[in-house]
Amino acid sequence: MSTAAEPTAAEPTAAAPRIGRRLKDARRARRLTLDDVAETCGVTKGFLSKLERDHVNPSVATLVRVCAALDLEVGSLFDTAPAGELVRAGALPRVAFGGEKMTEFLLTPLGERRIQVLLGELEAGGGSGAESYSLPLDVNFVHVLSGGLTIRFDGDVPGGVVSEEVVLECGDAFTFSPRRHHSFEAGDVGARVLWVLNPALPEKPPSVRG
Secondary structure: OOOOOOOOOEOOOOOOOOOHHHHHHHHHHOOOOHHHHHHHHOOOHHHHHHHHOOOOEOOHHHHHHHHHHOOOOHHHHHOOOOOOOOOOHHHOOEEOOOOEEEEEEEOOOOOOOOOEEEEEEEEEEEEOOOOOEOOOOOEEEEEEEEEEEEEEEOOOOOOOOOOEEEEEOOOOEEEEOOOOOEEEEEEEEEEEEEEEEEOOOOOOOOOEEO
């Protein structure tokens, strides 16, 4: 808990912009606690809680520090509050996680940490590659939109003997623990799949192409 003195803040007026909801949504999207942000910004947890409820008017310096901690542009707080964050179909960021004969696109905003959704387009025989891997996540969900996909699970080490194989056809959905070593491969006609990772990977994708 921060021991810095709480900044002087005025009571918000009726005409003051309501920014608390955006700050709270941004903090939750990044899976940060009130304590995390308060410590980084040098304010108390109580002050930050009031700010998220629009019960205080922060100084400019305090607001700049809070936005920096949340990776937010200060000016974005004063736009008309959106119902959500839109990612257009024609502007999906392409991500590169490796693999062979496949292209993946990020459907969720880059800053969203609670969940991560990817659209994968695989050519025939394309996939993650021969070596198995694991991810530091709680749940992995895959839904096959077209074609087919095979997911293979190894033992406790990469490259071990395949202990289980799950064959998915168009329309099938499969939920599994991504901490198990696994690999995946599209069938003879390729595949189009939707991946849902919970929570999002700890870091941003290794490569994002515009």
